[in-house]
Amino acid sequence: MPLLEVDSVVAGYGAGPPILTGISVDVDAERSYCIIGPNGAGKSTLLKVVCGILRPRAGEVRLNGSRVSGMRPDQLLAQGICFVPQDQSLFAEMTVRENLTMGAFLVKERAVVNERMARVFEMFPVLQERSGQLAGRLSGGEQRMVALGRALMMDPTLLMIDEPSLGLAPMVADQIFTTIRGFRALGITVILVEQNCQRGLEATDWGIVLDLGAKRFEGPAAGILDDPRIRELYLGSMCRRDVE
Amino acid sequence: MTDFLQTVVLGTLLGGVYALMGSGLTLLFGVMRIVNLAHAIFMIVAAYIAFYAFELFHIDPLVSVLITMPAMFLLGLAVYLPLFPRIEATPRYVEMTVLVTFALTLIVEGVLGFLFTNLVRGAKPGYTTDALLAGGIYIPVGQLLALGMSVLLLVGLWLFLKYTRIGTAIRATMQNRTSAQIVGVNIRRISAISFGLGMALAGASGSLMSYLFVFYPGQHWRWVALLLALIVLGGLGSLKGAVIGAISLSIISSFVTRWLGPDWSSLTFYLALFIILMVRPQGLFGKTMRI
Numbered sequence: 400m401p402l403l404e405v406d407s408v409v410a411g412y413g414a415g416p417p418i419l420t421g422i423s424v425d426v427d428a429e430r431s432y433c434i435i436g437p438n439g440a441g442k443s444t445l446l447k448v449v450c451g452i453l454r455p456r457a458g459e460v461r462l463n464g465s466r467v468s469g470m471r472p473d474q475l476l477a478q479g480i481c482f483v484p485q486d487q488s489l490f491a492e493m494t495v496r497e498n499l500t501m502g503a504f505l506v507k508e509r510a511v512v513n514e515r516m517a518r519v520f521e522m523f524p525v526l527q528e529r530s531g532q533l534a535g536r537l538s539g540g541e542q543r544m545v546a547l548g549r550a551l552m553m554d555p556t557l558l559m560i561d562e563p564s565l566g567l568a569p570m571v572a573d574q575i576f577t578t579i580r581g582f583r584a585l586g587i588t589v590i591l592v593e594q595n596c597q598r599g600l601e602a603t604d605w606g607i608v609l610d611l612g613a614k615r616f617e618g619p620a621a622g623i624l625d626d627p628r629i630r631e632l633y634l635g636s637m638c639r640r641d642v643e
Numbered sequence: 644m645t646d647f648l649q650t651v652v653l654g655t656l657l658g659g660v661y662a663l664m665g666s667g668l669t670l671l672f673g674v675m676r677i678v679n680l681a682h683a684i685f686m687i688v689a690a691y692i693a694f695y696a697f698e699l700f701h702i703d704p705l706v707s708v709l710i711t712m713p714a715m716f717l718l719g720l721a722v723y724l725p726l727f728p729r730i731e732a733t734p735r736y737v738e739m740t741v742l743v744t745f746a747l748t749l750i751v752e753g754v755l756g757f758l759f760t761n762l763v764r765g766a767k768p769g770y771t772t773d774a775l776l777a778g779g780i781y782i783p784v785g786q787l788l789a790l791g792m793s794v795l796l797l798v799g800l801w802l803f804l805k806y807t808r809i810g811t812a813i814r815a816t817m818q819n820r821t822s823a824q825i826v827g828v829n830i831r832r833i834s835a836i837s838f839g840l841g842m843a844l845a846g847a848s849g850s851l852m853s854y855l856f857v858f859y860p861g862q863h864w865r866w867v868a869l870l871l872a873l874i875v876l877g878g879l880g881s882l883k884g885a886v887i888g889a890i891s892l893s894i895i896s897s898f899v900t901r902w903l904g905p906d907w908s909s910l911t912f913y914l915a916l917f918i919i920l921m922v923r924p925q926g927l928f929g930k931t932m933r934i
Contacts (some may be wrong), residue, residue, distance in 0.1 A: 413734055452824055473827040490818040501815055505827040549826065591804045 400464055401425040402588055403449065403480075403557060405431065408458035408468070410448050417456065419446040420612035426557070431589040433599040433620055442592040443485070445609070446559045450482035451475040462557075464591035475503055481555035483546050485562045491535030494518070495526055497536045498545050502552030518550040521579065531556075540571035551585075558582060559590045564598060576602040600624060645779045646901075654897030656786040658890035660851055663793035664866070665874045665885040667844030673817040673880030674837040676737050677727070680744040682845055683863035683870060684751045689715055689859050691759055691847020697766040697853070704766050704854040705792055711846035719842030722747065723835050749865070757858035762865060765857040789851045796847055797886065800840075803884075813837055817880060865909065872912040876919050878926030887927060 403426035411417040415490040418441045426432060434442045444449055447453040449460055460468040467475055472482075489514040490498050499519060503512045520527040522621025523544045529537060534545055543563060550558055557572060564572035572595070580602050582589050600606050600620040608629055617631055664686065671677045689711040694708060696702040708902050726747075730739045773784035802808035812833050815823040824830055837884065852858055877884020896911035 413732060450825060452821065471831075472824045473829045476825070476827040484821060484825065488822045488825070490815055490822060492818055493814070501811070501826050504815075547712065555829070601657065624838060 402428040402463065404461040405445070405449065405458050406461065408448055409443055410453055410458065411453045411590050412444075412453070416614070418612055419448065421458065422456075422609070422613050423562040423615055424607060424617075426588065428556075428588050430605045431580075431591075432605050433587055433591045433593055433596070433601040433603040433608060434609055435564045435596045435599065435623075436591065436615075439605070440609040441612040442525075442559050442609055443561050444597045444612075446482055446561055446590070446592060449559060450477075452478055452482070462536075472593045473505065475557075476553060479554075479556035481553050481558050483560045485559070485561070485565055486610035487549075489535065489549075492601065493534060493579075494531055495534055495537070495545055496530040496573045498549055499526075499530075499552055505553070515552050515554065522551070523548055528637055539566055540568070543567065543571075544578075547575070555587055556588075557588045559592075561592045562594060563591060564593065564595050572598060596624060650897050650901045651894055652782060655890060656783070656892030657855075657897070658794040659892030660786075660828075660848070660855065661869070661873055661893050662886040662889035663796055663844065664792060665870050665877070665889050666797060666846040667801070667841035667880060668835060668870050669877065669880055669882060669885040670813075670844070671841040672874070673729070673882075674813055675740075675834050676736060677740040677838070677895040678744065679841065680741060680867055681748040681751065682841070683866035684748045684793045684860075685715060685718070685842055685845040686852055686866065687755065687858055687863050688718075688751065689846040690853040691764070691849075692753065692846075693754075693853035694764050694766050697768065697835040703768055704850050705788055707853070708792065708796075708850045711850045712843040713846075715846030715849075716839040716843040719839040720835055721906050722842075723838040727834070727838070728831065740934045742889050747763070752860050752863065753912075759860070761859050761861065763857045763859045764853075768854055768856040769815055770901040771854055787855060789855055792847070792851060796844070797829075800844070809833070809836060813840075868916075869912045871907065872916040872919075875916055875926055878928035881926065881928035884926055885926035905918070 405422060405424040407421045407423055408415050408419050409421055410419040422445060423439065424445070433443065436442055442451065448455050448468070450473070451470055455468050458468075459466050462478055462480065467478065467480075490501060493501065499516050500512060506512055525541060526544055526548055529541060537545065547560070549563060555585065560579065563575050567575065576598055579589060579591070589603065591599050591603060600623060603620050606618060606623040607614060608618040608623070615632070616623075668679055668682045692711050692714060693704045693707040696756055697704055697708045702710070727740070730736060732741055762797065771785040771789065775782040775784060775787070804814055812823065812828045813836070815826070815828055816830055816833050820830060823833070836837060873888040874885050874911030877886070892912055892915055896908040897914070898918045899911045900908040
């Protein structure tokens with residue numbers, strides 16, 4: 400059974416038109432995923448539905464076979480579904496340490512929180528140096544590390560990351576992707592949404608192509624960019640291969 | 644010199660009370676983007692509770708915060724839950740809150756007028772006419788006690804926001820609503836609690852108002868204008884800003900009263916509101932709360 404099943408989900412914002420138009424996606428625990436597609440395809444919206452920030456208008460989301468759509472974000476988080484939004488997702492006027500502590504808001508045992516924070520500091524040593532600084536004052540790359548670290552504080556089983564490389568210098572982005580690749584070893588199933596298809600697909604096993612609110616194609620990440628039809632139909636110029 | 648100090652002291656004494664009054668208003672805006680025009684009418688509701696507690700049961704207005712705060716907290720929940728969650732998803736939420744709280748204000752004002760008439764009221768505990776004399780400066784005891792109570796409650800609020808689990812969740816929601824949700828804060832619950840808390844602060848303000856000032860139902864318009872001026876000066880949603888805005892405007896108005904007469908003092912606040920909005924519309928401390 401897949402870890403997560405998105406079944407014919409229709410969703411949109413307010414009274415606006417549907418952004419997701421009946422999308423179905425299965426997510427296996429053993430793989431990591433990269434969702435790609437043009438702007439407005441519904442990539443971020445899909446993540447927001449899965450983590451419970453946005454309620455689907457129709458269809459359902461199942462986790463390990465039981466229905467989770469309609470639950471609140473805090474209830475879904477308690478079941479291990481964690482979401483890292485695009486930039487500016489930190490509590491800018493709290494310190495790095497406070498931000499990380501907020502990540503474990505649902506965990507009541509102090510010892511567990513401290514142990515997880517030690518693990519995050521081990522993974523991102525620079526955050527330990529910056530632990531007393533206000534998160535809003537950090538560089539873009541450091542802020543992204545805090546966002547990822549904060550997500551790890553929940554010990555998620557499914558981690559969805561929206562545009563991890565957005566606004567980062569190439570070298571910093573590489574570092575972030577290396578970290579994300581390492582999440583596999585922690586037993587975390589990762590779903591990325593990434594404008595930079597090349598990098599996103601390199602960091603994951605399986606690619607899913609979205610367009611106009613539905614899944615158009617999926618397959619092993621390595622082959623997707625070589626498929627001329629997919630490039631032509633859905634990705635166009637947005638997904639140039641990096642030219643050395 | 645004594646005259647100058649005297650004016651500063653009188654301004655500061657009242658400024659502390661204004662800060663308490665403004666804190667609830669700025670908290671609601673910070674957490675939920677609710678512009679609560681009904682804040683002052685609920686202060687008047689609490690002032691009536693404190694007034695009658697004093698007249699009928701001889702409960703000191705300062706002690707009556709023990710009644711007005713929990714009562715207004717519960718009234719806050721009773722007002723919030725049926726009205727606000729359902730307009731939360733509308734794109735014009737902030738504008739809607741202005742209209743909803745405006746309607747609420749008119750209803751409550753009418754009900755108060757019906758129940759208690761429009762007679763001017765004011766509780767008169769013994770200390771309202773007492774004064775201390777320190778180094779040639781005259782300190783009204785009633786205002787000093789009110790300042791003490793305001794400081795106590797504001798420090799309590801600060802400690803609550805800084806060190807409790809719910810307080811931390813409130814601060815997180817003020818800083819980034821979406822992120823608060825994704826780290827597992829139940830923002831519906833936090834919004835309801837914050838609304839209750841804002842109303843409890845209006846309750847405490849009403850207790851102090853009951854003996855510091857005279858009041859009647861229609862007078863809340865003057866108060867809400869004054870409170871909006873001082874929280875706009877501090878920066879909407881900033882607690883620190885509300886305190887600094889309150890004390891500085893109160894001291895300025897105290898000088899205006901001294902030099903031009905009391906008729907001009909309320910003009911200080913409206914004039915300040917215009918100037919702030921023209922010069923620095925985000926206020927002194929921007930839109931988020933730093934502790």
